[in-house]
Amino acid sequence: MIDEDEAQTGSNTGQGGMYHWEAAYQRSWDALEEDDSGSLAAHVAALAREKLARRRHVLALSNSAVPVHRGLIRHQFLVLDMSEAIASPADYLLPTRLECVLHNAQVYVDHFLTVNPLGCIGLIATRDGGAEKYTELTGNTAEHIAAIQNKSNREPRGEPSLQNALEIARRSLLHVPSHGSREILVLYSALTTCDPGNISETIQSLKADNIRVSIIGLSAEMRICKHICKETKGIYNVIMNEQHLKEVLASHVAPPAVESEKTASLAMIEMGFPSSTSFASPTICANHGKPTQIGYECPRCKTTICSLPTDCPICSLTLVSSVLLARSYHHLFPVPPFVEIPVSHRTSHFSLSLAAQIQLIVVHVKWHSLLHQQGSGRYQCPNCMHLFCLECDIYCHELLHNCVGCLGGSNH
Incomplete structure (x- = not known):
């Protein structure tokens, strides 16, 4: 007979007797890439560029001289192109275009609902010349992720229909109150669209209903997609690689600015x-x-x-x-952007937050030396004058949403 503890242990282990959580760290060094000379500098520099790209995104959100009105109650439909086009191979999206897009869609849904706790999101897929609603507008992250991971929802088939997907999202967003934003974000892989009618009529309906449509192209630029985004005041992007896809998706997480005409008409919300x-x-x-x-x-x-x-x-x-x-x-009150300190103005202390509380190892020092090649790697809060490293700068702006030095109440 099998002991109860052994049975419980066996259910938590995978192949080779390892725990499931250990599998993510098995042979993690295989992810490192050496150059022709055997150096890891190029790989670490790529990681540094990724960090700097995240900081540029932080600056884009917080570096505004004029206060911006933002709609905190957001209603957005995420439209996924599940046609045969997403199953076609793409060297810039690995392991496959389908897996890469669905994985980043899950990350986006989780990030969106974390940053916008008053917002709701829904999922729509287009394939076989039609469109299907996976989930209704809700703030339940688990429900959306379960729908994306459902095997029957991950089968690409036929041609996409941009008009059908936009019409389903439009009819669902008509019931959203006027004080909430109405948004549609489309991840589009195909270079064609199989529509049952005149898509220009759908575009005019979207404009009349104040629905903002943004499209992320996964293949090449399409004139109709660009026209839709222009008419509905959305954003059209065509990605170059997976990192660019992550950056574009991250730019849609923060609430968009509310137009001055709509702001003037807003009243108290019950x-x-x-x-x-x-x-x-x-x-x-x-x-x-x-x-x-x-x-x-x-x-x-x-x-x-x-x-x-x-x-x-x-x-x-x-x-x-x-x-x-x-x-x-x-x-409404974002953390002010930290000012980069030139290398010539270095001081003896480095960072107030987490990096100052642990022993820095050689790899961490080399990491910052590579960052210094593209910048000083030190950033200062304009209010409390404390210094931060790049990781702590991103942490304060993206996760903590507060300055550690300002919260401490001590100034230099």
Whole structure:
């Protein structure tokens, strides 16, 4: 007989008796690439360029001399091109174009809902000359990732239909309140579109409904995609490699600026703050029609819902939690961009945050020496005058959303 502890251990192990989490670190040195002389400098320099690209993205979000109005309540549909075109080989997207796009789509959904806790996202796929809605607008990350990982949803077939996908997203976004943004982001691989009607009519409908369409081309530039983005005030990009795809997706995470005309018409937004409730017996969720024993009750009509944020399907009241509202605060008051300190102005101390609390090893020192070839590698907060390394600069702006030195309250 097999002991219970051994059975539990066996269920957590894969091939070779290793734990599943250990597999990610097996032969991790194979990812290193040497140049013709056997040096790793080129590989480390590529990692440094990736870090610097992330800092440029941080500067683009926070370096604004004029305060920008941003819509914190976002509603976005992510459209995936699941036609045969995404199954075609591409040397710039590895291991395959399909796997690369679906993996980055999962990362984007998780990042989007983390940065926009008051936002909702939905998934739509286009193939076989039509379009299919994978998930409704919701803030449940697990539901979206499960839909992407579903094997039946990962089978590319036929031709895409850009018009059908945009029409499905448009009809779903019509019910979004005026104070929420209406956005569509398309990951498009094909160079054709199989539409049942005149796509120009769809473009005019999108403009009339104030829906912003942005498209990321995975193959080559298409005139119709560029025209759609121009008419709906979206952004059109054609990627060059996987790193460029990550950067373009990251640029769509932060809330876009709200137009001055729309800002002038905004008024007070009525919201409800329901508390989590445990029900004695399973109760049907009004949003998904599924039984649940832990959920929320609308404070106005007592309707049961399973997750926040959402709009009450009965009385249309916007339902959020105070925690989600607090997590959106940094969009209105972002951390000011840190100023790069020239190499000639170096001081004895290096970084206030994590890098100063650990023993720096030789590899870390060489990492920063390579960064210094492209910049000083030191950045200073304009308020508290503390110094930070590149990693800590990115950490403060992308994850912490606060300056460690300003939070400490001590100035130099």
